[in-house]
Amino acid sequence: MEDLTRTVTLMSKSSASLLLYSVAVASFSYAVIHFVRSYIGPPMPYPYPPGPPSPSFILGHFGKLPMKKPWLAYMEMAKTYGDVIYFRSLKEHIVILNSLDAANDVLEKQARFTSDRPFSHAPSDLSLIAGYSVGWNDVVSLMGYSDRWRQARRTSHQNLRPEAALKYRVIQVEKVHQFLQCLISSPSSEEIFRLIGALSQAIMMSAIYGLNLEITSESNQDDIAQAAKEVADFSDRIQLPGGNTYKSVPFIHYLPSIFPFLPFSRMENSAKTTLKALKDGPFEASMKAWTSGSSSSLVGQLVSEAKNRYPDEGKSEYLAEIESIKSMGFTALAAASDTTVSATTTFFIAMSLYPQVQKKAQAELDRVLGFGRLPGFGDRTSLPYIEAIYKEVMRWHPAIPIGVPHKTTEDIFYKGYFIPKGSGVSANIWAMGHNPAEHENPDEFIPERHLQDNGLGEPELKSGFGNVSNILAYGFGRRVCVGRYFADATLWLTMACVLATMNISRDSTNSANESVSDEDLKKNLEDYYTDCSLSHLKELPGVKVLPRLSKEELEGLFDQDKEI
């Protein structure tokens, strides 16, 4: 009897183990099948677009995608794979659009499904629960395609659209004139570089926050200006195709709280502090100045309108509106900072390398305005060559050559290829502007390419004055740059005023590091630009400015009525 009991006990023990074992095997097999299926995905109706073969089944192209000036590598790859290229990085699908046709088809015509951003919001939400959020979701340009983005975009659009942008012209004129005054003393190339940065910051701080920053060639020590630059630098790293894939690693967002000493954690923690400083600092300073009546500002005006609409300030609608005003303000500051600097420094280097272009522009200004008058916005439509220079700057070296990535919210198709829901889609703006089939000698700075004969032997623009919609550098679809009218006015005015008053040239023996001839600089110009998403010159090698008029004549110009 005892034996029988032992046998039954043994049997039930072994069947329990067997059961456990079977459950374990089944769970493991399920996990493996699920994992493999998540890589393979459901059966596809059409193939993915062509692309280089994946180096690894698990990783795909993770760690193998070009991260330095990738627009050049993707343009080269287009010769083999065509204008739409596909990659997989871990489980992230990545699509690069190398032609304008593809960008129009995917990002404009199918904008309903291609207006999200691939900046992993789910992990951010998880980290919110864990009490840790960097705050990237407060940046309008990085927000997902959500109601929150719609509200922030509406606030930005209402205050930066063409009619609204007119009110900033007074500030743009005032600051550009201050910038010219700083150029009178023929600053060094390093000083010119810093003055350009200061001009961009001063215009935005005044326009959005009503705060006055001095334009000076000293390194900018202002906390807010520094924070704006740091935010632009941080987001720079995650905006390249595949640059954000690491965020899809499960639980990576917990790392900063658990292991604060890791380099990744330090970067995230630093970004968190900087974003908070940038979001709250200028807002609070602006509100203080507004309340004391010492300055008028867009932010102050919007907050007081919100207060009138929602007298009960604790209401969630009121709080949501204040948040979207804050997001608009600090995103504009960060988004404008390096982009405007990139375009303005590109203009300076172009004028120093192409003196014949500069002469032609000055001849147009002198003919239309008369020598010694400063151009104002009212003169814009009489100056086609200046407009062509502005357009050529934006084509020759777009500030964000590989655009800001979009993300698909549904499966979409392009010319028989399948682009699955959740894909990151980047527009190679560089490749579009440097396609030799459309732009002869694309690496040369030739404003004439934007002009045609009007039938009377005079030049006219192919695409109208101030027409930002065909400037590819501002991006595509529903996420197109919301500050483009503002940027357009600042850039045009800066270029026109500098050309009217200064001669830009190069001292090839006097560059910061070594002497470099104009020819060598032209050949290797790309080496002087930063590699990341937001690409700008690192210096203005040997660039100098000399006033075209005497100091007294120039001083007299600034006393003229400031035509807006």
Ligand code: HEM
């Ligand atoms: C040279 C000047 C500038 C260039 C080249 C530029 C370029 C761009 C590009 C390429 C995008 C992404 C578009 C896309 O996703 O397809 C963008 C987005 C954005 N830009 Fe600009 N930008 C410039 C100046 C400005 C200025 C001055 C402001 C603010 C006043 C601004 C505010 C924004 C904002 C808020 C977004 C995000 C839009 C969204 O995601 O809905 N930008 N810009």
